[in-house]
Amino acid sequence: GENVGLHLPTLSVQEGDNSIINCAYSNSASDYFIWYKQESGKGPQFIIDIRSNMDKRQGQRVTVLLNKTVKHLSLQIAATQPGDSAVYFCAENGWVEYGNKLVFGAGTILRVKS
């Protein structure tokens, strides 16, 4: 399938295992963070978000962890399934030169082996 990024890091996991995808963000003043999933040929889809006053947030099979000390965000997917194969990227909301906007990371490719 089509990859949106030719040089993105790739994580390969066995079906049923847990996946951990990491993201380093740049702005210590960012107040809101989001994880998106992008399947081949489709637009990004919201997975889960977290505000800067939280360290952890759980959804259905997904958990986001925020470490503000080292400006690190992670997405944990439990019992990874073939349908989880996609590009995952984080976004941070904060002030940039063109306003209070979302800034997106390049992404990580997740490949699930059956």
Next chain:
Amino acid sequence: NAGVTQTPKFQVLKTGQSMTLQCAQDMNHEYMSWYRQDPGMGLRLIHYSVGAGITDQGEVPNGYNVSRSTTEDFPLRLLSAAPSQTSVYFCASSQGLGGGNEQFFGPGTRLTVL
């Protein structure tokens, strides 16, 4: 609801040609934006609008124009296409700005400029 729709899905242009990428949403969202996605890079904001009649520039606005005559539609116009504008273009909408306002993305337009 159809969500966010984009047309066309694919387009090939010659250098110097102009065209308009269409975007529409039926969620009555005030905030709409255009991004481009290039290999190995995160989404970059081109232009955005906080409501009908109001538009502003994002990170990479040069070579693009937008207008917002209605809440539903937010077309992106390429004035004189250049090979550097070869990219995948995504339109997004949300109820508001900042944290807690989930952005909904369209399926994308894949543009090639020869």
